[in-house]
Amino acid sequence: MSALAKVSYFWRSAAGGLKHSPFVHFIAITTIAIALFAAGLARTAGWALDGLQASLGGEVEVTVYLAPELTAAQVEEMRAKLETASGGKAVLVNPDEALSRLSRELGDLGDALSQLPENPLPPSLELSVAPEQRTPEGLEALALQVRALPGVTGVDYGREAVERLTAIARALRYGGLVAFAVVLFATVIIVAATLQLAIYARREEIEIQKLVGATDRFVKAPFLIEGLLQGVLGAAVALLGLWTFGRLVGPTLASLFSFLLGPASSESLVRPGLALELVLAGGMLGLVGSFVAVGRFSRV
Template identity: 70%
Template structure:
Protein backbone atom coordinates (compact mmCIF):
# COMPACT_ATOMS: atom_id res chain seq x y z
CA UNK A 1 0.00 0.00 0.00
CA UNK A 2 1.63 3.24 -1.15
CA UNK A 3 2.05 6.32 1.05
CA UNK A 4 -0.56 8.25 -0.91
CA UNK A 5 -3.02 5.38 -0.65
CA UNK A 6 -2.48 5.17 3.10
CA UNK A 7 -2.92 8.92 3.49
CA UNK A 8 -6.13 8.87 1.45
CA UNK A 9 -7.44 5.95 3.51
CA UNK A 10 -6.61 7.68 6.80
CA UNK A 11 -8.40 10.87 5.79
CA UNK A 12 -11.45 8.95 4.50
CA UNK A 13 -11.54 6.96 7.73
CA UNK A 14 -11.27 10.10 9.83
CA UNK A 15 -14.04 11.84 7.88
CA UNK A 16 -16.15 8.71 8.14
CA UNK A 17 -15.59 8.65 11.89
CA UNK A 18 -16.96 12.17 12.14
CA UNK A 19 -20.06 11.14 10.20
CA UNK A 20 -20.43 7.90 12.17
CA UNK A 21 -20.87 9.66 15.54
CA UNK A 22 -21.84 13.26 14.74
CA UNK A 23 -23.26 14.12 18.17
CA UNK A 24 -20.15 12.95 20.02
CA UNK A 25 -17.88 14.93 17.74
CA UNK A 26 -20.22 17.92 17.92
CA UNK A 27 -19.63 18.02 21.67
CA UNK A 28 -15.86 17.95 21.17
CA UNK A 29 -15.90 20.61 18.46
CA UNK A 30 -18.19 22.84 20.55
CA UNK A 31 -15.93 22.47 23.59
CA UNK A 32 -12.84 23.45 21.59
CA UNK A 33 -14.69 26.35 19.97
CA UNK A 34 -15.88 27.72 23.32
CA UNK A 35 -12.41 27.39 24.86
CA UNK A 36 -10.69 29.11 21.94
CA UNK A 37 -13.38 31.79 21.71
CA UNK A 38 -12.83 32.58 25.39
CA UNK A 39 -9.07 32.59 24.82
CA UNK A 40 -9.49 35.00 21.90
CA UNK A 41 -11.65 37.32 23.98
CA UNK A 42 -9.11 37.19 26.80
CA UNK A 43 -6.34 37.96 24.31
CA UNK A 44 -8.19 41.02 23.01
CA UNK A 45 -9.11 42.19 26.51
CA UNK A 46 -5.52 41.71 27.67
CA UNK A 47 -4.30 43.85 24.79
CA UNK A 48 -6.71 46.62 25.75
CA UNK A 49 -5.69 46.39 29.43
CA UNK A 50 -2.01 46.55 28.49
CA UNK A 51 -2.69 49.70 26.49
CA UNK A 52 -4.69 51.08 29.40
CA UNK A 53 -1.83 50.51 31.83
CA UNK A 54 0.69 51.92 29.38
CA UNK A 55 -1.47 54.99 28.84
CA UNK A 56 -1.97 55.57 32.54
CA UNK A 57 1.68 54.86 33.22
CA UNK A 58 2.67 57.38 30.60
CA UNK A 59 0.73 60.06 32.48
CA UNK A 60 2.78 59.57 35.66
CA UNK A 61 5.24 62.44 35.98
CA UNK A 62 7.98 63.07 38.49
CA UNK A 63 7.82 66.54 40.02
CA UNK A 64 10.91 68.00 41.65
CA UNK A 65 10.45 70.93 44.06
CA UNK A 66 13.43 73.30 44.11
CA UNK A 67 14.69 75.50 46.93
CA UNK A 68 13.38 79.10 46.70
CA UNK A 69 16.86 80.62 46.95
CA UNK A 70 18.14 78.98 43.75
CA UNK A 71 19.10 81.38 40.99
CA UNK A 72 18.44 80.93 37.31
CA UNK A 73 21.87 79.43 36.64
CA UNK A 74 21.49 77.00 39.55
CA UNK A 75 18.06 75.90 38.30
CA UNK A 76 19.58 75.30 34.88
CA UNK A 77 22.32 73.21 36.51
CA UNK A 78 19.76 71.05 38.34
CA UNK A 79 17.82 70.70 35.09
CA UNK A 80 20.91 69.43 33.29
CA UNK A 81 21.71 66.97 36.07
CA UNK A 82 18.15 65.59 36.08
CA UNK A 83 18.28 65.00 32.33
CA UNK A 84 21.58 63.12 32.74
CA UNK A 85 20.19 60.89 35.47
CA UNK A 86 16.79 60.13 33.94
CA UNK A 87 17.33 60.43 30.16
CA UNK A 88 13.81 61.86 30.04
CA UNK A 89 12.08 65.10 29.08
CA UNK A 90 12.40 67.79 31.76
CA UNK A 91 10.39 71.01 31.81
CA UNK A 92 11.19 73.96 34.08
CA UNK A 93 8.09 75.52 35.67
CA UNK A 94 8.88 78.96 37.21
CA UNK A 95 6.94 80.04 40.33
CA UNK A 96 4.88 82.52 38.29
CA UNK A 97 3.81 79.82 35.82
CA UNK A 98 2.98 77.42 38.68
CA UNK A 99 0.79 80.04 40.37
CA UNK A 100 -0.99 80.85 37.10
CA UNK A 101 -1.67 77.15 36.50
CA UNK A 102 -3.03 76.77 40.04
CA UNK A 103 -5.39 79.72 39.52
CA UNK A 104 -6.75 78.13 36.35
CA UNK A 105 -7.26 74.77 38.06
CA UNK A 106 -9.13 76.38 40.97
CA UNK A 107 -11.45 78.30 38.66
CA UNK A 108 -13.44 80.99 40.44
CA UNK A 109 -11.64 80.26 43.71
CA UNK A 110 -8.33 81.06 42.04
CA UNK A 111 -8.99 84.79 42.33
CA UNK A 112 -8.29 84.51 46.05
CA UNK A 113 -4.65 83.77 45.24
CA UNK A 114 -4.25 87.25 43.81
CA UNK A 115 -4.55 88.64 47.34
CA UNK A 116 -1.44 86.84 48.54
CA UNK A 117 1.45 89.19 49.43
CA UNK A 118 3.96 86.94 47.67
CA UNK A 119 4.05 83.81 45.58
CA UNK A 120 4.36 80.82 47.94
CA UNK A 121 5.05 78.31 45.18
CA UNK A 122 8.64 77.22 44.44
CA UNK A 123 10.12 76.58 41.04
CA UNK A 124 9.65 72.99 39.94
CA UNK A 125 10.94 70.56 37.35
CA UNK A 126 8.47 68.22 35.66
CA UNK A 127 10.10 65.04 34.42
CA UNK A 128 8.53 62.67 31.91
CA UNK A 129 10.24 59.36 32.63
CA UNK A 130 11.20 57.05 29.72
CA UNK A 131 9.05 53.93 29.40
CA UNK A 132 11.91 51.64 30.44
CA UNK A 133 12.10 53.32 33.87
CA UNK A 134 8.40 53.44 34.79
CA UNK A 135 8.34 50.32 36.96
CA UNK A 136 7.86 50.89 40.72
CA UNK A 137 11.41 49.76 41.53
CA UNK A 138 13.00 51.90 38.82
CA UNK A 139 10.96 54.97 39.80
CA UNK A 140 11.82 54.52 43.47
CA UNK A 141 15.52 54.29 42.65
CA UNK A 142 15.34 57.35 40.41
CA UNK A 143 13.45 59.35 43.05
CA UNK A 144 16.14 58.48 45.61
CA UNK A 145 18.84 59.79 43.28
CA UNK A 146 16.88 62.96 42.53
CA UNK A 147 16.27 63.73 46.21
CA UNK A 148 20.02 63.69 46.77
CA UNK A 149 20.63 66.48 44.25
CA UNK A 150 21.63 69.87 45.71
CA UNK A 151 18.78 72.35 45.61
CA UNK A 152 16.00 69.71 45.45
CA UNK A 153 13.67 69.93 48.45
CA UNK A 154 11.18 67.23 47.44
CA UNK A 155 10.26 64.66 44.80
CA UNK A 156 6.74 63.44 44.02
CA UNK A 157 5.89 60.78 41.43
CA UNK A 158 2.60 59.25 42.62
CA UNK A 159 4.20 56.21 44.22
CA UNK A 160 0.92 54.68 45.39
CA UNK A 161 -0.68 54.97 41.94
CA UNK A 162 2.30 53.39 40.19
CA UNK A 163 2.43 50.46 42.61
CA UNK A 164 -1.32 49.94 42.28
CA UNK A 165 -1.12 49.83 38.48
CA UNK A 166 1.74 47.36 38.64
CA UNK A 167 -0.19 45.15 41.04
CA UNK A 168 -3.21 45.19 38.72
CA UNK A 169 -1.05 44.15 35.77
CA UNK A 170 0.53 41.27 37.74
CA UNK A 171 -2.86 40.05 39.00
CA UNK A 172 -4.36 40.10 35.50
CA UNK A 173 -1.41 38.21 34.01
CA UNK A 174 -1.48 35.55 36.74
CA UNK A 175 -5.26 35.15 36.55
CA UNK A 176 -5.16 34.82 32.77
CA UNK A 177 -2.41 32.17 33.00
CA UNK A 178 -4.29 30.10 35.58
CA UNK A 179 -7.54 30.33 33.60
CA UNK A 180 -5.75 29.32 30.41
CA UNK A 181 -4.20 26.24 32.01
CA UNK A 182 -7.53 25.16 33.52
CA UNK A 183 -9.46 25.68 30.29
CA UNK A 184 -6.91 23.88 28.13
CA UNK A 185 -6.66 20.95 30.55
CA UNK A 186 -10.44 20.62 30.75
CA UNK A 187 -10.76 20.82 26.97
CA UNK A 188 -8.22 18.04 26.40
CA UNK A 189 -10.03 15.81 28.90
CA UNK A 190 -13.42 16.40 27.24
CA UNK A 191 -12.02 15.85 23.75
CA UNK A 192 -10.31 12.66 24.88
CA UNK A 193 -13.52 11.40 26.49
CA UNK A 194 -15.64 12.06 23.42
CA UNK A 195 -13.07 10.45 21.13
CA UNK A 196 -12.96 7.38 23.37
CA UNK A 197 -16.69 6.99 22.77
CA UNK A 198 -16.07 7.15 19.04
CA UNK A 199 -13.31 4.55 19.33
CA UNK A 200 -15.52 2.27 21.41
CA UNK A 201 -18.28 2.43 18.80
CA UNK A 202 -15.78 1.16 16.21
CA UNK A 203 -14.12 -1.51 18.36
CA UNK A 204 -15.13 -4.35 16.04
CA UNK A 205 -13.51 -2.61 13.08
CA UNK A 206 -10.34 -2.13 15.13
CA UNK A 207 -10.26 -5.81 16.15
CA UNK A 208 -10.57 -6.89 12.52
CA UNK A 209 -7.73 -4.58 11.52
CA UNK A 210 -5.52 -6.04 14.22
CA UNK A 211 -6.39 -9.60 13.21
CA UNK A 212 -5.38 -9.01 9.60
CA UNK A 213 -2.02 -7.62 10.68
CA UNK A 214 -2.54 -3.86 10.89
CA UNK A 215 0.25 -2.09 12.77
CA UNK A 216 -0.27 0.10 15.81
CA UNK A 217 0.41 3.25 13.81
CA UNK A 218 -2.04 2.21 11.12
CA UNK A 219 -4.80 1.77 13.71
CA UNK A 220 -4.01 5.00 15.54
CA UNK A 221 -3.61 7.31 12.52
CA UNK A 222 -7.32 7.77 11.63
CA UNK A 223 -8.24 8.62 15.21
CA UNK A 224 -5.40 11.12 15.46
CA UNK A 225 -6.66 12.74 12.29
CA UNK A 226 -10.18 12.81 13.77
CA UNK A 227 -8.82 14.76 16.71
CA UNK A 228 -6.98 17.08 14.34
CA UNK A 229 -10.18 17.70 12.37
CA UNK A 230 -12.09 18.33 15.58
CA UNK A 231 -9.56 20.93 16.65
CA UNK A 232 -9.51 22.57 13.24
CA UNK A 233 -13.30 22.78 13.05
CA UNK A 234 -13.49 24.14 16.61
CA UNK A 235 -10.86 26.77 15.83
CA UNK A 236 -12.70 27.85 12.68
CA UNK A 237 -15.91 28.24 14.68
CA UNK A 238 -14.05 30.25 17.34
CA UNK A 239 -12.45 32.55 14.76
CA UNK A 240 -15.84 33.05 13.11
CA UNK A 241 -17.40 33.85 16.47
CA UNK A 242 -14.68 36.39 17.27
CA UNK A 243 -15.11 37.99 13.86
CA UNK A 244 -18.86 38.26 14.44
CA UNK A 245 -18.25 39.63 17.93
CA UNK A 246 -15.93 42.27 16.49
CA UNK A 247 -18.45 43.24 13.83
CA UNK A 248 -21.38 43.54 16.25
CA UNK A 249 -19.79 44.86 19.46
CA UNK A 250 -16.32 45.94 18.33
CA UNK A 251 -17.32 49.47 17.22
CA UNK A 252 -19.13 50.11 20.51
CA UNK A 253 -16.21 48.91 22.61
CA UNK A 254 -13.76 50.81 20.42
CA UNK A 255 -15.69 54.04 20.94
CA UNK A 256 -15.79 53.44 24.69
CA UNK A 257 -12.05 52.89 25.01
CA UNK A 258 -11.31 55.74 22.62
CA UNK A 259 -13.38 58.00 24.88
CA UNK A 260 -11.45 56.88 27.94
CA UNK A 261 -7.92 56.70 26.56
CA UNK A 262 -7.90 58.21 23.11
CA UNK A 263 -7.98 56.59 19.65
CA UNK A 264 -5.90 53.54 18.86
CA UNK A 265 -6.26 51.82 22.24
CA UNK A 266 -8.83 49.21 21.22
CA UNK A 267 -7.47 46.80 18.60
CA UNK A 268 -9.38 44.50 16.23
CA UNK A 269 -10.60 41.38 18.02
CA UNK A 270 -9.44 39.07 15.21
CA UNK A 271 -6.09 39.83 13.66
CA UNK A 272 -4.37 37.54 11.16
CA UNK A 273 -1.79 36.48 13.70
CA UNK A 274 -4.44 35.78 16.33
CA UNK A 275 -6.48 33.71 13.87
CA UNK A 276 -3.43 31.62 12.93
CA UNK A 277 -2.56 31.11 16.59
CA UNK A 278 -6.10 29.95 17.36
CA UNK A 279 -6.04 27.52 14.42
CA UNK A 280 -2.72 26.10 15.62
CA UNK A 281 -4.03 25.87 19.18
CA UNK A 282 -7.18 24.10 18.00
CA UNK A 283 -5.17 21.52 16.10
CA UNK A 284 -2.91 21.03 19.12
CA UNK A 285 -5.91 20.54 21.43
CA UNK A 286 -7.50 18.05 19.07
CA UNK A 287 -4.28 16.07 18.65
CA UNK A 288 -3.63 16.17 22.40
CA UNK A 289 -7.05 14.80 23.18
CA UNK A 290 -6.74 12.10 20.51
CA UNK A 291 -3.33 11.02 21.83
CA UNK A 292 -4.82 10.63 25.31
CA UNK A 293 -7.80 8.72 23.94
CA UNK A 294 -5.91 6.21 21.80
CA UNK A 295 -3.28 5.75 24.50
CA UNK A 296 -5.82 4.91 27.20
CA UNK A 297 -8.38 2.98 25.16
CA UNK A 298 -6.59 1.16 22.41
CA UNK A 299 -3.52 0.21 24.46
CA UNK A 300 -1.59 -0.69 21.34
Protein backbone atom coordinates (compact mmCIF):
# COMPACT_ATOMS: atom_id res chain seq x y z
CA MET A 1 0.00 0.00 0.00
CA SER A 2 1.39 3.40 -1.00
CA ALA A 3 1.93 6.19 1.50
CA LEU A 4 -0.90 8.25 0.00
CA ALA A 5 -3.27 5.30 0.19
CA LYS A 6 -2.30 4.72 3.84
CA VAL A 7 -2.93 8.37 4.76
CA SER A 8 -6.28 8.28 2.96
CA TYR A 9 -7.22 5.08 4.80
CA PHE A 10 -6.19 6.51 8.17
CA TRP A 11 -8.35 9.62 7.75
CA ARG A 12 -11.32 7.64 6.44
CA SER A 13 -11.00 5.20 9.32
CA ALA A 14 -10.77 8.05 11.85
CA ALA A 15 -13.86 9.73 10.41
CA GLY A 16 -15.66 6.39 10.47
CA GLY A 17 -14.65 5.95 14.10
CA LEU A 18 -16.27 9.27 14.98
CA LYS A 19 -19.49 8.13 13.29
CA HIS A 20 -19.29 4.66 14.86
CA SER A 21 -19.43 5.94 18.47
CA PRO A 22 -20.93 9.44 18.30
CA PHE A 23 -21.95 9.66 21.96
CA VAL A 24 -18.52 8.64 23.24
CA HIS A 25 -16.79 11.18 21.03
CA PHE A 26 -19.38 13.81 21.89
CA ILE A 27 -18.34 13.52 25.55
CA ALA A 28 -14.66 13.95 24.65
CA ILE A 29 -15.31 16.90 22.33
CA THR A 30 -17.52 18.59 24.92
CA THR A 31 -14.88 18.11 27.63
CA ILE A 32 -12.17 19.62 25.43
CA ALA A 33 -14.47 22.48 24.46
CA ILE A 34 -15.21 23.32 28.11
CA ALA A 35 -11.52 23.27 29.01
CA LEU A 36 -10.55 25.45 26.04
CA PHE A 37 -13.47 27.82 26.65
CA ALA A 38 -12.25 28.35 30.20
CA ALA A 39 -8.69 28.76 28.92
CA GLY A 40 -9.86 31.34 26.39
CA LEU A 41 -11.67 33.33 29.05
CA ALA A 42 -8.61 33.19 31.30
CA ARG A 43 -6.38 34.30 28.42
CA THR A 44 -8.66 37.23 27.64
CA ALA A 45 -8.81 38.18 31.32
CA GLY A 46 -5.00 38.06 31.42
CA TRP A 47 -4.80 40.44 28.47
CA ALA A 48 -7.25 42.78 30.18
CA LEU A 49 -5.19 42.65 33.37
CA ASP A 50 -2.01 43.41 31.43
CA GLY A 51 -3.78 46.38 29.84
CA LEU A 52 -4.92 47.57 33.25
CA GLN A 53 -1.39 47.31 34.62
CA ALA A 54 -0.02 49.17 31.62
CA SER A 55 -2.59 51.95 31.92
CA LEU A 56 -2.08 52.35 35.65
CA GLY A 57 1.66 51.99 35.25
CA GLY A 58 1.63 54.81 32.73
CA GLU A 59 0.11 57.05 35.39
CA VAL A 60 2.73 56.18 38.01
CA GLU A 61 4.62 59.33 38.95
CA VAL A 62 7.33 59.89 41.49
CA THR A 63 6.81 63.15 43.34
CA VAL A 64 10.09 64.58 44.63
CA TYR A 65 9.71 67.31 47.27
CA LEU A 66 12.44 69.93 47.24
CA ALA A 67 13.87 72.18 49.92
CA PRO A 68 12.41 75.73 49.63
CA GLU A 69 15.84 77.33 49.73
CA LEU A 70 16.99 75.81 46.42
CA THR A 71 17.69 78.34 43.71
CA ALA A 72 16.27 78.12 40.19
CA ALA A 73 19.61 76.89 38.87
CA GLN A 74 19.77 74.18 41.53
CA VAL A 75 16.21 73.09 40.75
CA GLU A 76 17.06 72.86 37.05
CA GLU A 77 20.14 70.82 37.86
CA MET A 78 18.02 68.54 40.06
CA ARG A 79 15.48 68.11 37.25
CA ALA A 80 18.23 67.05 34.84
CA LYS A 81 19.60 64.52 37.33
CA LEU A 82 16.18 63.00 37.89
CA GLU A 83 15.49 62.65 34.17
CA THR A 84 18.84 60.95 33.72
CA ALA A 85 18.25 58.55 36.62
CA SER A 86 14.69 57.58 35.64
CA GLY A 87 14.76 57.80 31.86
CA GLY A 88 11.55 59.85 32.08
CA LYS A 89 10.56 63.48 32.23
CA ALA A 90 10.45 65.76 35.30
CA VAL A 91 8.03 68.70 35.56
CA LEU A 92 8.43 71.44 38.16
CA VAL A 93 5.37 72.23 40.30
CA ASN A 94 5.77 75.45 42.26
CA PRO A 95 4.08 75.90 45.67
CA ASP A 96 1.30 78.16 44.35
CA GLU A 97 0.39 75.68 41.62
CA ALA A 98 0.45 72.79 44.13
CA LEU A 99 -1.85 74.70 46.51
CA SER A 100 -4.26 75.54 43.70
CA ARG A 101 -4.35 71.90 42.60
CA LEU A 102 -5.00 70.74 46.17
CA SER A 103 -7.82 73.25 46.51
CA ARG A 104 -9.51 71.91 43.37
CA GLU A 105 -9.17 68.30 44.55
CA LEU A 106 -10.75 69.12 47.94
CA GLY A 107 -13.80 70.70 46.33
CA ASP A 108 -15.89 72.70 48.77
CA LEU A 109 -13.33 72.13 51.51
CA GLY A 110 -10.70 73.81 49.39
CA ASP A 111 -11.94 77.25 50.38
CA ALA A 112 -10.41 76.71 53.80
CA LEU A 113 -6.94 76.76 52.25
CA SER A 114 -7.33 80.42 51.35
CA GLN A 115 -7.41 81.23 55.08
CA LEU A 116 -3.88 79.93 55.64
CA PRO A 117 -1.38 82.65 56.60
CA GLU A 118 1.21 81.18 54.20
CA ASN A 119 1.56 78.40 51.65
CA PRO A 120 2.86 75.30 53.51
CA LEU A 121 3.54 73.29 50.36
CA PRO A 122 7.14 72.96 49.11
CA PRO A 123 8.19 73.04 45.46
CA SER A 124 8.25 69.60 43.84
CA LEU A 125 9.22 67.76 40.72
CA GLU A 126 6.73 65.28 39.23
CA LEU A 127 8.77 62.57 37.57
CA SER A 128 7.32 60.19 34.99
CA VAL A 129 9.05 56.81 35.10
CA ALA A 130 10.24 54.67 32.20
CA PRO A 131 8.14 51.48 31.71
CA GLU A 132 10.97 49.13 32.72
CA GLN A 133 11.16 50.80 36.14
CA ARG A 134 7.44 50.69 36.96
CA THR A 135 7.83 47.71 39.26
CA PRO A 136 7.86 47.81 43.07
CA GLU A 137 11.56 46.96 43.09
CA GLY A 138 12.45 49.50 40.40
CA LEU A 139 10.46 52.30 42.02
CA GLU A 140 11.90 51.53 45.46
CA ALA A 141 15.46 51.62 44.09
CA LEU A 142 14.75 54.89 42.30
CA ALA A 143 13.21 56.41 45.44
CA LEU A 144 16.27 55.45 47.53
CA GLN A 145 18.57 56.96 44.92
CA VAL A 146 16.57 60.20 44.78
CA ARG A 147 16.31 60.56 48.57
CA ALA A 148 20.10 60.59 48.78
CA LEU A 149 20.35 63.69 46.59
CA PRO A 150 21.03 66.97 48.41
CA GLY A 151 18.05 69.31 48.49
CA VAL A 152 15.45 66.50 48.44
CA THR A 153 13.15 66.51 51.49
CA GLY A 154 10.86 63.62 50.52
CA VAL A 155 9.80 61.15 47.80
CA ASP A 156 6.35 59.69 47.16
CA TYR A 157 5.31 57.23 44.45
CA GLY A 158 2.20 55.45 45.81
CA ARG A 159 4.15 52.45 47.00
CA GLU A 160 1.23 50.55 48.52
CA ALA A 161 -0.96 50.86 45.42
CA VAL A 162 1.81 49.66 43.09
CA GLU A 163 2.71 46.71 45.31
CA ARG A 164 -0.93 45.71 45.75
CA LEU A 165 -1.66 45.77 42.03
CA THR A 166 1.48 43.76 41.27
CA ALA A 167 0.63 41.19 43.98
CA ILE A 168 -2.93 40.77 42.67
CA ALA A 169 -1.68 40.27 39.11
CA ARG A 170 0.90 37.70 40.25
CA ALA A 171 -1.65 35.78 42.34
CA LEU A 172 -4.15 35.67 39.48
CA ARG A 173 -1.53 34.40 37.05
CA TYR A 174 -0.23 31.67 39.37
CA GLY A 175 -3.74 30.64 40.38
CA GLY A 176 -4.81 30.53 36.75
CA LEU A 177 -1.83 28.37 35.80
CA VAL A 178 -2.53 25.88 38.59
CA ALA A 179 -6.24 25.67 37.76
CA PHE A 180 -5.47 25.32 34.04
CA ALA A 181 -3.00 22.50 34.71
CA VAL A 182 -5.60 20.62 36.77
CA VAL A 183 -8.25 21.08 34.06
CA LEU A 184 -5.85 19.92 31.35
CA PHE A 185 -4.92 16.81 33.32
CA ALA A 186 -8.58 15.93 33.87
CA THR A 187 -9.34 16.57 30.19
CA VAL A 188 -6.55 14.26 29.01
CA ILE A 189 -7.82 11.50 31.30
CA ILE A 190 -11.40 11.87 30.02
CA VAL A 191 -10.30 11.93 26.38
CA ALA A 192 -8.14 8.85 26.93
CA ALA A 193 -11.03 7.03 28.59
CA THR A 194 -13.43 7.80 25.75
CA LEU A 195 -10.93 6.62 23.15
CA GLN A 196 -10.36 3.42 25.08
CA LEU A 197 -14.09 2.83 24.88
CA ALA A 198 -13.94 3.44 21.13
CA ILE A 199 -11.05 0.98 20.81
CA TYR A 200 -12.94 -1.61 22.84
CA ALA A 201 -16.03 -1.19 20.66
CA ARG A 202 -13.95 -1.93 17.56
CA ARG A 203 -11.91 -4.77 19.07
CA GLU A 204 -13.16 -7.35 16.55
CA GLU A 205 -12.11 -5.13 13.63
CA ILE A 206 -8.71 -4.63 15.25
CA GLU A 207 -8.24 -8.37 15.81
CA ILE A 208 -9.00 -9.04 12.13
CA GLN A 209 -6.46 -6.40 11.06
CA LYS A 210 -3.81 -8.04 13.25
CA LEU A 211 -4.62 -11.49 11.88
CA VAL A 212 -4.00 -10.31 8.32
CA GLY A 213 -0.61 -8.86 9.31
CA ALA A 214 -1.29 -5.22 10.23
CA THR A 215 1.31 -3.74 12.56
CA ASP A 216 0.43 -2.03 15.83
CA ARG A 217 1.53 1.30 14.35
CA PHE A 218 -0.80 0.83 11.38
CA VAL A 219 -3.74 -0.02 13.65
CA LYS A 220 -3.07 2.79 16.13
CA ALA A 221 -2.74 5.59 13.56
CA PRO A 222 -6.50 6.09 12.97
CA PHE A 223 -7.10 6.39 16.71
CA LEU A 224 -4.40 9.06 16.98
CA ILE A 225 -6.10 10.95 14.17
CA GLU A 226 -9.43 10.52 15.98
CA GLY A 227 -7.91 12.20 19.02
CA LEU A 228 -6.59 15.02 16.84
CA LEU A 229 -10.01 15.50 15.25
CA GLN A 230 -11.65 15.52 18.68
CA GLY A 231 -9.28 18.26 19.80
CA VAL A 232 -9.82 20.42 16.71
CA LEU A 233 -13.61 20.01 16.93
CA GLY A 234 -13.47 20.84 20.64
CA ALA A 235 -11.48 23.99 19.83
CA ALA A 236 -14.04 24.98 17.20
CA VAL A 237 -16.87 24.58 19.72
CA ALA A 238 -14.89 26.59 22.31
CA LEU A 239 -14.29 29.40 19.81
CA LEU A 240 -17.98 29.44 18.95
CA GLY A 241 -18.78 29.63 22.67
CA LEU A 242 -16.33 32.49 23.16
CA TRP A 243 -17.78 34.37 20.19
CA THR A 244 -21.31 33.89 21.53
CA PHE A 245 -20.21 34.90 25.03
CA GLY A 246 -18.61 38.05 23.63
CA ARG A 247 -21.78 38.95 21.75
CA LEU A 248 -24.25 38.26 24.55
CA VAL A 249 -22.38 38.96 27.79
CA GLY A 250 -19.40 40.99 26.60
CA PRO A 251 -21.19 44.36 26.30
CA THR A 252 -22.54 44.07 29.85
CA LEU A 253 -19.13 43.22 31.29
CA ALA A 254 -17.49 45.99 29.26
CA SER A 255 -19.92 48.56 30.66
CA LEU A 256 -19.47 47.29 34.23
CA PHE A 257 -15.67 47.46 34.14
CA SER A 258 -15.24 50.39 31.77
CA PHE A 259 -14.09 52.55 34.69
CA LEU A 260 -11.06 50.26 35.02
CA LEU A 261 -10.40 48.98 31.54
CA GLY A 262 -11.71 51.89 29.52
CA PRO A 263 -13.96 51.56 26.47
CA ALA A 264 -13.43 48.25 24.69
CA SER A 265 -15.20 46.28 22.00
CA SER A 266 -16.57 42.89 23.02
CA GLU A 267 -16.17 41.68 19.43
CA SER A 268 -12.41 41.44 20.01
CA LEU A 269 -12.91 38.61 22.53
CA VAL A 270 -11.90 36.02 19.89
CA ARG A 271 -8.63 37.27 18.42
CA PRO A 272 -6.79 35.53 15.59
CA GLY A 273 -3.89 34.76 17.92
CA LEU A 274 -6.22 33.26 20.53
CA ALA A 275 -8.02 31.19 17.89
CA LEU A 276 -4.72 29.73 16.71
CA GLU A 277 -3.63 29.00 20.29
CA LEU A 278 -6.87 27.19 21.09
CA VAL A 279 -6.80 25.11 17.90
CA LEU A 280 -3.21 24.04 18.59
CA ALA A 281 -4.02 23.36 22.25
CA GLY A 282 -7.08 21.34 21.27
CA GLY A 283 -5.09 19.25 18.80
CA MET A 284 -2.41 18.61 21.43
CA LEU A 285 -5.00 17.63 24.03
CA GLY A 286 -6.60 15.18 21.62
CA LEU A 287 -3.25 13.70 20.60
CA VAL A 288 -2.03 13.33 24.19
CA GLY A 289 -5.30 11.67 25.19
CA SER A 290 -5.11 9.30 22.22
CA PHE A 291 -1.47 8.43 23.03
CA VAL A 292 -2.53 7.54 26.56
CA ALA A 293 -5.39 5.43 25.20
CA VAL A 294 -3.39 3.51 22.59
CA GLY A 295 -0.63 3.01 25.14
CA ARG A 296 -2.83 0.27 26.57
CA PHE A 297 -3.43 -1.11 23.10
CA SER A 298 -1.85 -4.49 23.89
CA ARG A 299 -4.64 -5.18 26.38
CA VAL A 300 -7.36 -4.93 23.75
